[in-house]
Amino acid sequence: MTRFEDRIVELIPTLRRYAASLARNRADAEDLLQDSVETALAQARNWRGDNLRGWVSAIMTNLYRNQWRRGARGADVMRSQAIVEQPVGPDGFERQQLLAALNRLDPDQRAVLMLVVVEGHSYAEVAAMLDVPLGTVMSRLSRARRRLAEDLAGGNVIEMRRP
Amino acid sequence: MDDRLNGVSEDELHAYVDGLLPADRHAAVEAALAADPDLAAVAAAWRAQNDAIRSAFPLEAMREEDRSLAQKARPRLPYALLAASVAGAFALGAATGFGFGRIESEPAQIAAVDRIAKASRANYVVYSGEVRHPVEVKADEKDHLVAWLGKKLGGELRAPDLQAQGFQLVGGRLVTYGDAPGAMLMYQDESGARLTMLTARNENNGQTGFRFDRTGDVNTFYWIDGPFGFAISGAVARERLETVADAIYAQIGG
Numbered sequence: 001m002t003r004f005e006d007r008i009v010e011l012i013p014t015l016r017r018y019a020a021s022l023a024r025n026r027a028d029a030e031d032l033l034q035d036s037v038e039t040a041l042a043q044a045r046n047w048r049g050d051n052l053r054g055w056v057s058a059i060m061t062n063l064y065r066n067q068w069r070r071g072a073r074g075a076d077v078m079r080s081q082a083i084v085e086q087p088v089g090p091d092g093f094e095r096q097q098l099l100a101a102l103n104r105l106d107p108d109q110r111a112v113l114m115l116v117v118v119e120g121h122s123y124a125e126v127a128a129m130l131d132v133p134l135g136t137v138m139s140r141l142s143r144a145r146r147r148l149a150e151d152l153a154g155g156n157v158i159e160m161r162r163p
Numbered sequence: 164m165d166d167r168l169n170g171v172s173e174d175e176l177h178a179y180v181d182g183l184l185p186a187d188r189h190a191a192v193e194a195a196l197a198a199d200p201d202l203a204a205v206a207a208a209w210r211a212q213n214d215a216i217r218s219a220f221p222l223e224a225m226r227e228e229d230r231s232l233a234q235k236a237r238p239r240l241p242y243a244l245l246a247a248s249v250a251g252a253f254a255l256g257a258a259t260g261f262g263f264g265r266i267e268s269e270p271a272q273i274a275a276v277d278r279i280a281k282a283s284r285a286n287y288v289v290y291s292g293e294v295r296h297p298v299e300v301k302a303d304e305k306d307h308l309v310a311w312l313g314k315k316l317g318g319e320l321r322a323p324d325l326q327a328q329g330f331q332l333v334g335g336r337l338v339t340y341g342d343a344p345g346a347m348l349m350y351q352d353e354s355g356a357r358l359t360m361l362t363a364r365n366e367n368n369g370q371t372g373f374r375f376d377r378t379g380d381v382n383t384f385y386w387i388d389g390p391f392g393f394a395i396s397g398a399v400a401r402e403r404l405e406t407v408a409d410a411i412y413a414q415i416g417g
Contacts, residue, residue: 012229013222013225013226013229014222014225016225016228017220017221017222017225020220020225021216021219021220042339094215095215095218095219098215098216098219099219102216113216114216116181116183117181117213117216117217118216118217118220122183123177123178123183138173138174138177141177142173142177145177145209145212148212149208149212152212
């Protein structure tokens with residue numbers, strides 16, 4: 001059997017990706033990743049032996065939401081007005097627009113969108129991870145998509161139309 | 164929008180763009196999209212959104228970041244993992260021996276005394292780089308700090324005075340040491356160089372001489388003295404760290 005720590009280490013690139021998809025900037029993403037890995041290792045006993053990635057992603061989602069709720073992001077919201085280092089990934093104007101729009105999403109909606117789109121979890125898995133009804137997952141997903149579409153459309157000066 | 168769904172629920176439209184739609188509903192959803200250009204535009208927009216989000220966070224870039232962090236002098240994450248996995252391995256009941264897999268190729272058997280060196284080095288690497296929160300309790304609450312940490316350890320803790328060696332107390336924090344508490348004190352010199360001192364209860368009472376470990380650019384002196392094990396770690400020259408270790412031993416021993 002692969003040891004728990006080894007399996008966590010193997011998951012780090014995907015965990016880093018999820019952290020980057022949630023966090024406002026690179027430093028926050030790194031903090032979130034580190035806190036999540038530490039928590040997962042400290043709580044190894046509570047893991048029931050199935051879907052380790054989902055379990056750690058749920059831990060990360062909770063840490064992310066708690067940080068947001070505690071208002072610990074206040075300083076970062078200020079900082080986000082200035083130039084901050086974007087999360088790891090390709091550069092480019094469109095990505096920056098997208099990241100800025102993601103940063104304006106409600107954190108619960110953002111988490112659902114990322115768990116589905118980036119992490120590829122099913123709706124039922126997301127509901128179980130977040131401990132919310134399936135209907136809540138669907139409404140957060142719907143709101144996230146509509147909000148994001150409106151936000152990005154508003155940011156484009158020229159709207160392309162086919163004749 | 165509901166009235167334009169042509170027998171297809173919005174949930175199904177989400178499932179369609181997310182590739183989560185049951186196979187037996189594909190035909191119905193595609194027929195609805197074919198019949199309703201507005202609905203098809205929504206589905207296309209959501210699908211484009213998905214593609215943009217996925218390509219904004221490519222896994223390969225994350226792997227690249229891991230590799231690049233691993234090559235830096237003070238990789239935060241693997242060492243955080245190392246620190247936590249010291250606790251994790253004990254929590255899992257691994258009484259002896261835990262390799263760190265791809266992090267390190269250390270032999271699996273780690274002697275009790277070497278455990279504290281490893282834990283101390285990990286603490287140093289994790290916390291000395293912290294700008295925002297290097298310590299839980301700052302030095303201006305020194306009495307509270309040593310009383311609190313001492314209580315956690317079940318013994319009297321003293322914060323050695325290292326001013327003669329050029330180091331001021333920054334503060335301290337409670338850390339894990341195996342499945343027990345450990346006390347970490349942090350010191351800093353005028354140049355900003357930091358040292359971390361780990362004190363933890365040692366299960367096999369006894370005494371060892373000073374031992375020295377150098378891993379990467381982190382030097383550690385460590386020893387066991389009665390019920391406690393001690394370690395002092397930092398990225399400072401061995402000779403300087405040895406004078407610090409001597410001072411700690413002299414102040415705490417006896």
